[in-house]
Amino acid sequence: MLQRLSRRAVLLAGCAGVLVAPKGRAATPDSRGRKLIVVILRGAADGLAILPKIDDPDIEAYRGLLVDRNAAPLSDGFALHSAMPTLAAMYRSGEAAFVPAFGGPYRERSHFEAQDLLECGEVRNVVADGWLNRALQRAPGGYSAVSIGPAQPLILRGDAQNVSSWSPAVLPEASDDTIVRLMDLYETDPVLKQALSAALGADMVAGGMAMDSMGGRGGPAQYVQQFEAAGRFLAQPDGPEIAVVSLEGWDTHTQQNQMLRQRLAALDNAIRRLRETLGEIWKTSALIAVSEFGRTVRVNGGQGTDHGTGGLAILAGGAVKGGRMLGDWPTLKAAALFEGRDLMPTVESRSIFKGLLRDHLGWTTRDLNGFIFPDSAAVPPAGGLV
C-alpha cells in the first residue's frame, strides 16, 4: 500500500500541477497545529430543543412535550439535550461553548437560500464562491481545506484551488496509467482537470481508511464516519487546516423528539470520535456547528416545528474558551419574538466566523471585513472565542 501511494504521489507531482496539501508552504509558526472544523447542520436544527433555556418562564407554554425532561443543566438556566453527554462534559471542562440566539443577516425562511447565503457569506444575493474559499485566497500561511462528502459545498467553492473533497470508495481503482492519460486529455479542460487532480490527492491521504463503504449522502448513521475522516485528514503531517462537514436531516417538521434524539446522539458520538482521531491536535482545534436558521418557538400540528429565525451555534475543541454561553438571551416573551413567532437572534453569524478566523488562524480584520465577508465592517469579529 505504501509503495502504491508514493507511486501515485510521484505521478501527481509530475502531471497534476494542483496538489491538495501543497508541500513546501509551511503554516505560519503561530498557527501550527491549529485546526478549524466547520459543521453545517442542514435543514434548520432546532436550537430551542438542543439547548433549552429551562428557566425561561414561557418555555413550558410554548414547547411542552418538546422539552427534553432529562436535559443536563449547564449554566445560566440552559440545559443540554440528554443525547449529548460528551458535549455536556466538554462544556463543564471548559472545552465547549454555545451561542443560544445565533443567526445570519437573512430574515426569510427558505432553507436553500439561507444555506447558500450562510456559505457564501453575503447578506442578500447569493454569489458563486464561498467565504472559506475566499479566506484561503488571503490565508496568512499555506493553508488548505477539505470537505467530507461527495459534493463540494458552496462554502468551499471558488478560485482558491487548494481545496479538496473526499468520501469512501466502493469500486476498484483505475490504474495509474489510465490516470496519466486522462490527466493529459484534461489538459484543455480546467474544470475536469482540477476535479480529478484534487480527487487523487485526497485519496492518498485517506488511503486505507476502514470505513463503511456506503458512500453517498449521509444520514445520522454516517456522522461518525464523516467526522473520523475529517480527523484523519487534519491529523496528517502537513494536513489541511480546515475541514468542512455537512450533516443532513435536521428539518424536523414532524415527530421532532424522535428524529432529533437520533441525530444528536450521532453528532455527540461523532464529536467524541473526532477528539480521539485528532489526538494531541484536539488541544489546538476549534469546531463550530451551525445551521441555516432556527425553528419556530411554537410547536406545529405534527409534534414538530417549522422554519424559524434565531438558532444555535455550538463551539467545541481544546482551543475554545469554553464553559460559557455567548451573547444575550432575548427571552421568549411575546414582544421579544421575531415576527411574533421566532427566537430573535442576538449574535450575528459573521461576527463569530470572523472571530474564529482572526483569533484562531490569523486572518486580518481588514481582509475579513472587506474581502472574505464583503462590506461587513459593521459586524466586527467577536473577540475571545479561542
Place this chain on the structure above:
Amino acid sequence: MTRLMGAIAATRFGLGARPGEINDAASDPRAWLKAQIRPDAALIPPGELMSSKQVLEARVDGLLGQRRSGEEDKVRPSANPAEEVQKAVLQQVQREAREGLQKEIEARSRHAAITPDPFAERWVRFWSNHFTVAARNAQMIGLVGPFEREAIRPHVFGRFETLLAASSFHPAMLTYLDAARSVGPSTVAARQRDVGLNENLAREILELHTMGVGSGYDQADIIEFAKALTGWTVGSPLTARLASLGMEAAGARAARGARARQAARRRILEQIGEAVFVEELHEPGPRKVLGIVYSGSAEQQAERILRDLSSNPATARHIAFKLARHFVSDTPPASATKKLEDAYLRSEGDLSVLAGAVIDLDEAWGAQPQKFKCPEELLISASRATGSQTTFGGAPRQIYVSLAQQPFTAPSPAGWPDDTASWSGADAMKKRLEWANAVSRRMVRGEAPTSFLDQALADLASKRTRDAVARAESAEQGMTIALMSPEFQRR
C-alpha cells in the same frame, strides 16, 4: 454538420444516443424531437408495479386485518403477543415497499435505456425533479414511484396548472410535505387531538413549484395558503375518525347527525389511499393570498389558488429560467429565458407549446456541450450508447448509491441540483473514474472503443479525445477514457 445537429438532438435534448440514433435524428433534428411531444411518449407501462392506492391499502389492511383476527382469537397464543405480530406485519409491509421501490427503479432505468422517445423522457424527469418527492422514510418509500407515474407522466404535455394540481393533491406530495397532517387551527379536530397547521407544502409550492423565492409573496401569504390547503389529506381510518369527530362536535343532532357521520366516515373509508378533501379538517372562512380573496366552496379554495399561481408571471419566469438552465447552460443568456417565458405566458402554460419552444431555442444548439451530466444522466447515456437493454445488470442501485444519486432520494424538496459545480467536486470525479473503470470491463465485449465513441458522440468528439481513445493500451482502457472524456461527461 447535420450529423453534429443529430448528435446534439440525441445527447443534449435526448438521453444519449443509442446505436443509429444520431443518423435517425440527423436529417431533421428539430422535427425528430418535436415528434416526441405526444402524451403517450411520456408514459411507461406499469407492468407489475403497484399504484399508490394499492400501496396505502396494503399498509392499512396489514394493520387492520391483524387487529381483527387478534380479536377473533379468544385464546391468544402466549408466544405471539399482539404487539409482536403487529411488528412482524409492519416489517412485511415495509419489505414489500422496499422491493416495490427496487422494481420502480429498474422499470424506470430500463425504460430510459431503450425508449425511442428520449426527449419525452428527459422532459418527464425534468418535471419529476421540479416536483420532488423523496423516499426519505418508511412511509414515503412505496409512494415515490407511483407518484411519478400517476401525477407527473400523464400531465407533462398538458397544462401546467393540471400538472401542479395533480402533484399537489397526490398522496405522495401531501405526505412528503406534511399537508396530510395539517389541520385547520380552529377546527374541532385541532382542539381535541393536538394537531394543527403545517406550512411546509404551501411554502414549497410557492418557493419551488411556482413563483420562486423572493418573487413577491410573504409569510402571511404562506400561512393563508396553508390554511386553504387544510382538509386535503390522504384517506385512512384515522382521517375517517377525525372527520366524524368533527361532525359530532359541530352539533349534528340526533339520528340524522349519526347517519351523516356514518356516511362521511364510509365515504372516506371507501377512499383509503386516495387524496381526499375532508371539510371537517379545513380551516373555515375566506382566505387572502397575494391580495386575492378566496371565498365560496371550501373544497375548491386551494385549487383556485393553484390556478392563479400557475398564471402568475413570476411562475412563468421561474420555470423559464429552470428550463433554460437545463437545456442551454448553467448560466443561460437572458434571451433564452425570455423566449420561454413568453411561450409560457402566450400559451397559458401549455407544456407541449413550451416543449416546442425549448426545441426552437437557437441558444441550445451550440456545438460545445455546456451541461455537465449528473450521475443518472451519465449512467443512462452509457447504457444507451452500448445498445444495452437495461442500466448495467438490472441492479443499478449500488452504482447509483456510489455516485450519490440514487433515484427517488433527492436530498431536499428542491430536488437534485442542475449545475456543474454540484456534481464536479473532487470526490465525485473519483467516483466517476471508479465507475468508468469498472463498467468498461463489461462493455468491451466485441465493441471497439473507437466505434463506441462514434456511436455515442459522432462529430461532438474532439480530435484530442479520438486520439486518446485510439491510442489506449487496451480496449478496456480505451472505453474508460471514452466514458471519462470531456465530451461524454457533458451533453
